[in-house]
Amino acid sequence: MTLVLIGTAVAVLFATLLWWQAQGWIATWQDWRRQRAGRSLSLRVLERETVGGCVRLRLGAVRGRLPRFSAGQHLLVHGDDGARCYSLARWQRWPAQYWIAIKPEGRASSSIAAMPVGARISASLPRGAFHCRPSRDEEVLLIAGGIGITPLMAMLDRLRAAPPRRVTLVHAARTRDALLWHDELAALAGSAGWFDYRPRLSAPDAGWQGEQGRLSPRDVQALVADPARCAAWLCAGDGMSGTAQVGLALAGVAAGRIHRESFGPAAGAAQGDVRIALADGRSVRGGEAATLLAALDPLQPYAAAQCRAGQCGGCRSTLQSGEVRWLMRPDCAVADGEVLACCCAAMTDVVLQPHFPR
Known part of the structure; x- marks a missing residue:
């Protein structure tokens, strides 16, 4: 019995020492992460x-x-x-x-x-969790709107090293000039059997022979051959990303297989003659600006604002009075009574109290 008690005590002591050592390793790793993030x-x-x-x-x-x-x-x-x-x-x-x-x-x-x-x-340093790492037997769907092609070009470079079963890239833009890597992508589609390039213009000139008009949910649904194997990466404004998500849902693609990077709110109407005020008394009129942040730019109240896409939280504010509408879903958490100026437009006269992100 005594030997059992001694053995138990030794095991507990050993486990405690391991726990303390693990805590030290975790703290060291967290310090390294914080230091690296600040570089x-x-x-x-x-x-x-x-x-x-x-x-x-x-x-x-x-x-x-x-x-x-x-x-x-x-x-x-x-x-x-x-x-x-x-x-x-x-x-x-x-x-x-x-x-x-x-x-x-x-x-x-x-x-x-x-x-x-x-x-x-x-x-x-490079940052962000919008990654493309599919398995070899997956069908990859990349959907870009305008300048949203930039991270998808990096993904396509990565996929060329070990191509999956199929990669389809849809790039929707207004004019031919806005298809930033069109010639390179068209050449790749002509030489690589695993790659399908689908450029689409909403305002094409008379010589354009490709797909035309705005992307619809049915257009996206038609691109999915095997919903169970399809994985999609979207980088577009909120409107186009929402359209793509509806199409993918219609095709039967699981929500967990849809990855989205938003780079700003969808284009919307101007805010007009509403008064957008800060708690310190300064104010502007909404005018032609589509968001609270765009209207308030001349006053520069958001020194911490960086992304303008609902990610950094630098334009977080308390809404003291008035009503706003959300133009896009933010990636960072927002408490009750708070707004992100880059994601919202004024519906009435509003008063905002800016504060730093948490």
């Missing part, structure tokens, strides 16, 4: 080109190697007028350069897009 990259603009109203920048490291990243991740890029998130547009196992594409709208994006060759840029 920044010093990049240099190596090449700059304008395509279809967007600016493509090729970036290299000022010193050392560029960190590896998962296809679909993004950078938080800092400019003179703020920081914005941009998806990494191409993927390499050992990247020698980063590509980003910028739609120069707003002060921050416009200032970053205007950086000349040779300019230095500060950016975060």
Whole structure:
């Protein structure tokens, strides 16, 4: 009996020591994660080109190697007028350069897009959970709207290394110029039996021979051959992403097999003559701006706002009075009585109290 008690005590002591050691390992790992998240990259603009109203920048490291990243991740890029998130547009196992594409709208994006060759840029390490890692027997469906093609191009680069059963890429844009990698994708579709490219224009010119009109749920449903094997990645405005999700649901694709990256609210009506006020008394009129954040830009009340896509929480505010409508579903948590200025539009006169993200 005594030996049993001694053995039990030793086992308990050993388990306790292991637990304390594990806690130390976990704390060390958490510290490393926090330190890594706070690191920044010093990049240099190596090449700059304008395509279809967007600016493509090729970036290299000022010193050392560029960190590896998962296809679909993004950078938080800092400019003179703020920081914005941009998806990494191409993927390499050992990247020698980063590509980003910028739609120069707003002060921050416009200032970053205007950086000349040779300019230095500060950016975060690659981040984000929008990854594409299908199995070899899956059918992959990639759906992009406009500049949403950028992370899907990185995913396609990754898939070329070990192609799954089938990859279908739908790129919906307004005009031919907005199909940023059209010629390359058309050539790949002509040479790779596993790849199907479906460009679609909503305002084509007379010479366009491809698919036309806005993407409908039935269009998406028709692309799914085997719902049990289909996995979809969507990067578009809220309206188009919602349409694609309806089509995938009609086809029988499980919700857990649909992955979505939102890069801003769907285009909506202007807010008009409503008064958008801050708790300190400053105010603007809604005017032609589609969101609270866009209208309040001249007052610059949101120094922490970075993504403008419902992800960072930097434009979180308490809604003190008035009514708003949500233009897109945010990725970060929002408490009762709070709004994200980048995701909402004013329905009446409103008063907001900005505060920093949690």
